[in-house]
Amino acid sequence: xxxxxxxxxxxxxxxxxxxxAAALVxxxxxxxxxxxxxxxxFTPELQSPFVFPPVPVTPGGLATGEQALVDDDxxxxxxxxxxxSTIENVSFRLRSVATAITGTGTDxxxxxxxxxxxxxxxxxxxxxxxxxxxxxxPDTSQLVIDGxxxxxxxxxxxxxxxxxxxxxRGPAAxxxxxxxxxxxxxxAVIVAGRKL
Amino acid sequence: xxxxxxxxxLLGTLALVxxxxxxxxxxxxxxxxxxxxxxxxxxxTGSDPVNVAYRAVPREPGSDMHSFSLPVGVIPLLQDPPSxxxxxxxxxxxxxxxxxxxxxxxxxxxxxxxxxxDITVTIARxxxxxxxxxxxxxxxxxxxxxxxxxxxxxxxxxxxxGFVGVAPLLNVRDEFKxxxxxxEALREAQPFQTNTDYDFSxxxxxxxxxxxxxxxxxxxxxxxxxxRNGLYVGxxxxxxxxxxxxxxxxxxxxxxxxxxxxxxxxxxxxxAYTRYAEPxxxxxxxxxxxxxxxxxxxxxxxxxxxxxxxxxxxxxxxTVTSLDAVTGNYTTITLxxxxxxTSDVPDSWVLTASTRLGPVLVAxxxxxxxxxxxxxxxxxxxxxGPLALRAGASLDARQRMQLAxxxxxxxxxxxxxxAVATHQQNLAEERELDLGIGFSLLPGxxx
Numbered sequence: 001x002x003x004x005x006x007x008x009x010x011x012x013x014x015x016x017x018x019x020x021a022a023a024l025v026x027x028x029x030x031x032x033x034x035x036x037x038x039x040x041x042f043t044p045e046l047q048s049p050f051v052f053p054p055v056p057v058t059p060g061g062l063a064t065g066e067q068a069l070v071d072d073d074x075x076x077x078x079x080x081x082x083x084x085s086t087i088e089n090v091s092f093r094l095r096s097v098a099t100a101i102t103g104t105g106t107d108x109x110x111x112x113x114x115x116x117x118x119x120x121x122x123x124x125x126x127x128x129x130x131x132x133x134x135x136x137x138p139d140t141s142q143l144v145i146d147g148x149x150x151x152x153x154x155x156x157x158x159x160x161x162x163x164x165x166x167x168x169r170g171p172a173a174x175x176x177x178x179x180x181x182x183x184x185x186x187x188a189v190i191v192a193g194r195k196l
Numbered sequence: 197x198x199x200x201x202x203x204x205x206l207l208g209t210l211a212l213v214x215x216x217x218x219x220x221x222x223x224x225x226x227x228x229x230x231x232x233x234x235x236x237x238x239x240x241t242g243s244d245p246v247n248v249a250y251r252a253v254p255r256e257p258g259s260d261m262h263s264f265s266l267p268v269g270v271i272p273l274l275q276d277p278p279s280x281x282x283x284x285x286x287x288x289x290x291x292x293x294x295x296x297x298x299x300x301x302x303x304x305x306x307x308x309x310x311x312x313x314d315i316t317v318t319i320a321r322x323x324x325x326x327x328x329x330x331x332x333x334x335x336x337x338x339x340x341x342x343x344x345x346x347x348x349x350x351x352x353x354x355x356x357x358g359f360v361g362v363a364p365l366l367n368v369r370d371e372f373k374x375x376x377x378x379x380e381a382l383r384e385a386q387p388f389q390t391n392t393d394y395d396f397s398x399x400x401x402x403x404x405x406x407x408x409x410x411x412x413x414x415x416x417x418x419x420x421x422x423x424r425n426g427l428y429v430g431x432x433x434x435x436x437x438x439x440x441x442x443x444x445x446x447x448x449x450x451x452x453x454x455x456x457x458x459x460x461x462x463x464x465x466x467x468a469y470t471r472y473a474e475p476x477x478x479x480x481x482x483x484x485x486x487x488x489x490x491x492x493x494x495x496x497x498x499x500x501x502x503x504x505x506x507x508x509x510x511x512x513x514x515t516v517t518s519l520d521a522v523t524g525n526y527t528t529i530t531l532x533x534x535x536x537x538t539s540d541v542p543d544s545w546v547l548t549a550s551t552r553l554g555p556v557l558v559a560x561x562x563x564x565x566x567x568x569x570x571x572x573x574x575x576x577x578x579x580x581g582p583l584a585l586r587a588g589a590s591l592d593a594r595q596r597m598q599l600a601x602x603x604x605x606x607x608x609x610x611x612x613x614x615a616v617a618t619h620q621q622n623l624a625e626e627r628e629l630d631l632g633i634g635f636s637l638l639p640g641x642x643x
Contacts, residue, residue, distance in 0.1 A: 035317040041322065
């Protein structure tokens with residue numbers, strides 16, 4: 001589903017206001033612009049844990065296939081950031097908690113990011129994290145992606161699209177897998193040097 | 197550094213000094229710089245630009261001192277000119293703005309240190325914080341007004357008590373206003389709020405004209421022969437020919453909604469109304485300077501009003517530029533052409549006073565300049581043998597106290613002057629100390 005671009009025009013004026021500061025700020029040789037973007041806050045689907053239906057026991061474990069937790073959301077950044085500064089690095093961080101009530105299994109979390117003209121699911125995921133479910137033992141996982149040039153280029157845009165998918169694999173023996181997956185953090189830290 | 201950059205730096209510095217020389221005349225006289233920048237009115241034709249009536253006041257005996265300041269601050273600047281290339285790693289907008297705020301005529305003994313540290317912007321769907329760190333102090337705490345006037349060089353021919361002359365007139369004023377909410381967000385890293393207006397505006401006016409001046413100055417009471425005591429008056433009528441005019445009234449604003457980065461679009465408003473006239477559309481104008489001076493013994497006091505009711509007629513073109521919030525494009529529409537418009541040349545007022553307390557020359561002045569800024573200066577000078585000691589203080593346009601001091605060493609018909617003075621004309625409003633070096637010509641001084 002392609003998001004309604006017109007509904008996100010709100011980013012432009014805020015970007016304009018920030019450029020007022022950026023003209024002064026990034027125009028100084030001794031300063032970097034560090035932008036912390038809480039990506040999780042832009043994905044209402046991830047504001048509560050994803051409670052998945054029981055995954056039955058099957059030989060080799062049942063694969064649910066890739067399902068969208070976040071189909072296609074838009075994240076608003078600062079308009080004109082790339083005009084005022086040079087993005088030096090983007091550090092992406094994904095934190096999740098896998099909780100199983102019964103059974104065991106794994107989940108492959110994938111995060112796709114694209115520009116506004118591209119369906120994120122048609123691109124290579126920028127982050128892939130495998131979490132483990134074990135009844136009674138929550139698995140807290142943190143994945144950090146650093147120095148990804150494609151990610152650096154994507155965050156030059158004033159808006160990006162994001163999609164998050166899950167791929168569960170159930171138990172091969174024992175009890176069916178019941179539980180939930182919660183994304184407790186998804187953010188990006190962008191370091192930009194001066195350009196103006 | 198490329199030679200062309202040095203030339204640009206030199207030309208830029210000279211231009212800055214030229215246009216601000218009226219307001220910061222202490223830069224051009226090391227003697228005055230050491231006396232807090234106070235106006236020294238000794239009478240005669242050299243004093244009349246400030247107060248036309250001084251033209252009729254006989255020069256004070258032994259006061260034939262003409263002081264100059266050497267552009268010693270330009271030398272280090274030429275050795276290491278600031279980069280104007282944004283792609284240069286040494287480029288610093290902060291440094292360039294500071295150079296614009298205070299022309300580097302003198303040597304800056306403690307130039308402001310550029311704040312170091314990163315700037316952090318925090319973005320979430322309903323959160324926006326801009327933390328400029330050490331650079332917060334660079335966001336003006338008050339409305340920022342930059343102005344410059346130029347009325348020199350003037351070429352005057354005296355005929356008895358009357359005179360005629362020609363001079364250029366350049367007047368520029370730029371007011372930058374940051375809305376309170378935007379100022380708090382940038383200067384204090386306050387989170388941007390929902391349902392709040394954020395705005396800033398800029399109002400610029402610039403005009404250039406040629407002046408033909410006709411006037412007279414004479415005593416109306418006393419002031420006969422060698423006796424300086426008396427009451428003097430003067431007036432200078434000016435016929436102006438407009439050469440160029442422009443004014444811009446621009447405002448940008450936006451209002452946040454229930455959610456900062458939500459689905460509701462925020463309307464960004466940007467509108468700039470412009471009026472301008474080229475030389476062919478410049479008309480005639482008129483203006484008047486008037487002054488009065490009272491001399492009683494060693495005490496002299498003068499009051500002058502310059503550019504009283506000065507106006508210039510123009511045929512202007514009016515345009516409006518606005519931002520299309522949907523497309524993000526700027527559109528300029530011509531509203532009208534050849535519209536009759538009369539611009540005001542802002543008036544200015546100056547009160548000067550001086551006296552001698554024994555061997556000590558004491559002088560003071562108060563200015564309300566043509567940008568509505570009020571400044572005051574006071575200074576003293578004493579000669580002990582070949583050595584002059586000077587001290588002074590001033591209230592700048594923000595009513596902050598600035599201090600100055602200096603010495604002069606007589607070397608035959610000239611004196612070597614050295615002075616230091618504080619100022620806070622930089623983005624961070626840090627107190628700087630300038631060192632000035634210059635000479636005074638002393639044709640009439642015996643000691």
